[in-house]
Amino acid sequence: MKIAVTSQGGSMDALLSERFGRCPYFVIYNTESAKFNVITNIGEQMQGGAGPKAAELVIKENAQVLLTGKVGDKAKDVLDRANIRVIDGFGEAISVRVALEEYLNNKIE
């Protein structure tokens, strides 16, 4: 399973980004291989529609779960249509690694 995490930097130890549509990076973590890859968010600089475009990116990466701070209505509609599980409410005080651990250790429902 692939998990997408909105991130302020390009590593597992970078801080999580509360923003979904305009986060600088997505860290895509693969639970089977325990490896991750980083993609830059093309939507960060967009004038409008950054949220839905970011959702498209997550869908394209075959992520099934998204960990982030807050997702806007339009992006949420797109993610729902693609059956992506959205876990929101993460703050920016933790790293991508900690957010993933919290989720994978079932600390968050």
Place this chain on the structure above:
Amino acid sequence: MWDTLINVERGQELVISIASGKGGTGKTTVATGLVQTIENCSYFDCDVEEPNGHILLQPSIEQTEKIYKPVPAINSDLCNCCGKCVDVCEFNALINIKFDIVIIEEMCHSCGACQHYCPHEALSMRRKEIGELRKGNTGNGVLFVDGVLKIGEPSAVPLIKKVIERVKPDVVNVLDSPPGTSCPMIEVAKNSDYCVLVTESTPYGLHDLVQSVDVLKALRIPFGVVINKFEDAFKDIVDYLEANDIDLLMTIPFDRKIAEAYSSGKIPAIFNNEERNKFEELFKRICSKVKTTGAEVV
């Protein structure tokens, strides 16, 4: 009588837009004040997100018309999610979720590129209601037109265009613009012969005035400034206008009586003789500016 003067001089209609950077400076006060002092003119409330001209002018609405914009619709029998429409959409209104294309109608600018480029002819355009156009008359024969944007509709411009389409030839048309300096304001200002920028005696008023001036210079629309809630002690705006050689057309004093009358729906030009004279003077000045600017262009 002044409109006759203009018709003779120009042989066509005159379109005056009333705009401001900052909201709440008095666009509608100035626009309705002008309308009350010009004979045989038309008033267009282009602030379709929150029209308020009708509160002051109290028109009788005789005609309403639903306004639509075209948005794409996908025939899923023909679509194979190739994503061509998504690639050509400049506004992120189409999103590819691999097994389907999601249409985000609020983002759509109705350009039709998606339909044009679809290799499978899976896209067609359908009508989406975006608001209502209202047309009527005020008691003293002023044509009144406004637009009411549907709640939740993010783009005001398509409806503003419809309002401006109703501009009448051979009369003075007053366009009450939305605040700000973005697309809605530009749509109104660029369709006018002259723009009156309304500001107020505050630093915020000046800050947004400067932005509006930059926009109008880029659009090459002649303009002048009205300072509402004017206070002598605040010199910054007057200094700015002088330094940049911009016309100060009129000031409206910061006066509790005006605020009280406005809050009970009275336009300054109607209830106060002194103000009425000032609005007549304002209109005369605008006319002379349009003529001078016109002459310069020729």
